[in-house]
Amino acid sequence: MTAPETNPLPTTYDAGSTESTWYPRWTEHGVFTADAERAATREPFVIVIPPPNVTAVLHMGHGLNNTVQDVLIRWRRMAGDEALWLPGTDHAGIATQNVVEKQLAAQGKTRFDLGRGPFVEKVAEFVDHTGGEILNQLKAIGSSADWSRTAYTFSPALSKSVREAFVRLHEDGLVYKGHRVIHWCPRCGTSLSDEEAEFTDTTGKLYHLKYTLADDPTQSITVATTRPETMLGDVAVAVNPEDERYLAMIGQEVVLPINGVRIPIIADTYTDAAFGTGAVKITPAHDANDFEVGKRHQLTMPVVIDAEGIVREVEDAAGRVPATLSGLDRAEARTAIVKLLEAEGALVKIEPHAHAVRHCYRCDTVVEPRLSDQWFVRMRPLADKALDVLRGGQLRILPDRWEAVYVNWLEGIRDWNISRQIWWGHRVPVWYCDNPACSQEPIVSRTDVTACTSCHGPVRQDEDVLDTWFSSWLWPFSTLGWPDATPDLKAFYPGDVLVTAPEILFFWVSRMVMSGCWFLDQTPFHTVYLHGTVRDMQHKKMSKSLGNGIDPLDVVKLYGADALRWTMVAGLGLGVDVMLDPNDLDKSFAPGRNFCTKLWNIGRFLLSRVGTEPLQPLSSIAPERLTAADQWILDRLDQAVLDCDAALGPPRPANGHTWTDAERGRGLRLSEYAEAARRFVWNELADWYLEALKPRLYATEGEDREVARTVLAHAFDGALRLLQPMVPFITEALWQQLPNTPAGAFLAQAAWPVARRGDGAASAEAQAFEYARDAVQAIRSVRSEYNVNPGAWVDAMLVAPAPIGALLDAQVATIGSLARARVTLAAENPGGASAQLLLRDGVELVVPLAGMVDLEKEKQRLQVELDQLDAQLQALDGRLANEKFVSKAPPALVEAERAKAGEWRARCELMRTKLRTLGA
């Protein structure tokens, strides 16, 4: 018997219980686990996660980033790829060390009180206990990563990769120790790479200092500087050799104020005659540019500021720092020195000056340029390879405007300072023999060295650790076991898509491409997808410090993970920032919340009507048994599938390795994908098909009801498959209720739909339903205009040319029930006092509305419509009368325009006739 089943679904969607039901089932059944062996017979599709800092707490940026990855990986998993999303965390050298140092500071201790070994142990312990929590938080938003492969940049396995990379680069002659001015964070006590020293625009001061000539105290030269405290370390004044103002002074000496040191005036083209006074003081130990000048002129390099940012005579600086200044912090020293300069009459003036000051990207302290010994990687050869893969089409970046940024940076690449003077990280694998009698060079080794290879005496390891990014840049293959030739490495390298934010294009993305190309001779991925930033309504980036953040877990609790995911994906234009209001979560997440509620209600109703009896497969139903509505929804599903595919794909270059120009910019349009799927399930399946179907479904039994059940279930099944990557929980819960879902199967690994008809074009039968929709909308419009009681039934006549009339004949009941109208068909318009509308293809709607029709209103409406169309017709006629248009535009277009003109003309005529009958 076919009485409707008891509805098993609760009336409101319970996100919490659904999420806690399905996530464990997915993981228990290994739905997310990739298999290297299977990858031999299926296309692998690999995404490596941008590893969050091991101590990080989930924020909206992670939410966005990981949702995108999850959508892509779930899509490819359904599409039959061997999908691997590889998760993990980054040990985050400086950041993590800072956290633990802060804890120590609260106890009044420093890391030096503990000593290196115990401190590192303490950090490791801290990471063990509190680290990696973010990975659990990723599970809460539905991330389908392969947790069995969770990696960590500081694990023994990945540490092995790091050593291998360092040693190999050394063997390749690309690692060297350099003595130069680098960026130094006095607070963190370490050097930083160029990328880690971020520029901040600041309004500072430009100090003009007067240095008196040694041999002629009546003469002086004025230099301009933003950092007067470095004058103690000045070794020269440089002027441009072309600058006529100073020609006579070149070669003479000036006396530094305060410490009385004599320094020469030199000529160097580095000096810009137009900046400041045209004369600059040269402090080689405390400015990278001055360092270059100093090297060119073989100047001494006195160091007057130490590693903690304290002014004192550090090196080659005897007699330069007066006792009164020694021991002052660099900021205090600036104040004191300016005062002294003023007292000596050496301070000419102070101007406001807008410039960019570098700050530590971890603690925001102003970076101090510092002369020191550091390990560097010579990047030019690596960068060239990374440029080749982009130019050769093995790599693309979306949005493509970032490709220019990538190229620009790589073309101007500078050597990478990879050593850090902190303790938390991979120690530089270099050992020194301190035996003065032994001539052993530093030993660079893959394994720990315990004795000198020459004299067998004791050795000591380099104190420095490697930049965190030196492990991150190996991530796409270190996580797969490199340098060992593991099955995973063979199966899953190179990967496919890298999803991240543009901020780390240089830090991480470009470097991964370089390392992949260098060590494995292949770009680690063929696509870089750079998504936008999550911002608040003032377009300010969400951040903890600004207090404008949204906790994704709050959103999950309030509306569910799917609502969070949907909101972000639906709003995610390519490379576009996502705006959310931290003060109004209801409004911000309304799109996702509303969509989930709607989907749940669609499913609840639909499933209750479909029931639980087995369904015959769609393929077993003879086409002539399908109604126009059935044909229509099946066509719409085809179209939705094609639209989703077009928005998402292609997943990889068609030839497997190189993007063609036609492919290169395509796909990864997540918002278009969301819109195509949404339109299908909501605007087509629910709004029209389900409504049109109600009479058939309420029938108690019969063949037609079976057809309706089958088509309905098929259409919904298709919708759920299309939606699963975006809203995995709610779709899984609904899909499990469909009668034809096999026991033990998961939507999460069901097949991605394929369009039945390849072209997605509407079939002729479906066209009848389009006419029916037109008629329904027209009747509703008339009803609304005349304020007809929504419950009341009206008479409506459709006047249609014979062939369309024949199509409409079968739709009369459907139109009637959807528009609450007693619908009749006619070949001729009877005229009379009625509301009349022109539909498409010459179909007319006549609604008599006895006694209610307002003739003036009808006339007005017709007139407005006629005027609009007439204006457009005239423009079109003008175009068609233009000989150039007719001769130059594509013939097919001209033909189409002619046909349109004819249609519009007939329509205008019809309206004029109507107006006349209305007495205008």
Next chain:
RNA sequence: GGGUCGUUAGCUCAGUUGGUUAGAGCGCCACGUUGACAUCGUGGAGGUCACAAGUUCGAGUCUUGUACGACCCA
């Protein structure tokens, strides 16, 4: 200082190689609980596509300039 991008409905954004009457979500207005859904339904209002010039039969789309805004690099 160098570079990149953006400016389309009240807000946030789509609009693929130039070619019907420029779309969506949210918001707004009117009506409404007809056997899934008021986190909803139905109907509707709202845009000289920043400005100016140019190319073209034809420009939201291509070129140049201007204004404003954002980001990246030095």
